[in-house]
Amino acid sequence: MGLLDLNTYTNNRKIVAVIAILISITAWLVELMGAVYVCPYCRVQRTVIGILGIILILPFVYHWMVKYIAIVIGLFGAVVAANQHFMGWKKISAGTFEFNNNVLIDPFLLSGCAMFLITGLVLLIINLEININPPLNH
Template identity: 45%
Template sequence: MTHRRLSIFLGLISLAISLATWSLDLSHLVINCIYCRNERTIIGLLGILLLLPIYPYITSYLSLAFGFYGASVCAQHIMLIMKNSHFTSPQLPLAIAALLIIIGQLFFIFNYLYGRSILKAINSNL
């Protein structure tokens, strides 16, 4: 499978996850959580950027901006759950999963889609 086909496949999966969770939220089957809404929106936006990598510099800038915003929201969500000692809350594994999905999307965008290795850039500066 080529990188472009894999990008389309992962983008469609990301959009499906985002649309499914938004439909659950809008039908009031889950509680209204502003952190969850931000996380699912960022997953959907990164999915759209995976589907449409037309302009590499604009796409990479937008994916960095959206991705790191989403990762910081996920981290704040996890810390809020831990601060309130809600370790048995079903939101904790979902927030961790959202964080892993967002970081995985960013890793794929930069390592496979554009050939810019984040790890090589970090190691060259050390």
């Protein structure tokens, strides 16, 4: 069981799902408490992460229609994250980029993390298959 082994994540999909849902809930709570500014990009990303986490827990996640829905939702979230992230790259090119005073809530870093997380969740959902006849362990 290695961190770079895809089977680690497929075999522990419910743990991955709970982590994604907790990230989403925590991000929403931070905004609702007023600790960060209201950002429509961030709202989409955190919501998509939560929805993909919920999809990952579903017992019928193996169905092609659920996978299709996850791809559509994930693509939307990834595009929003990429757009927000690209705004940071535009500032870098213009020489005006600065990290947020609180680097933990920097939109450039968070949107990059969201792109990785959303893409990973979608790929995990797509990769799931029903193991009707699992291989025998020798």
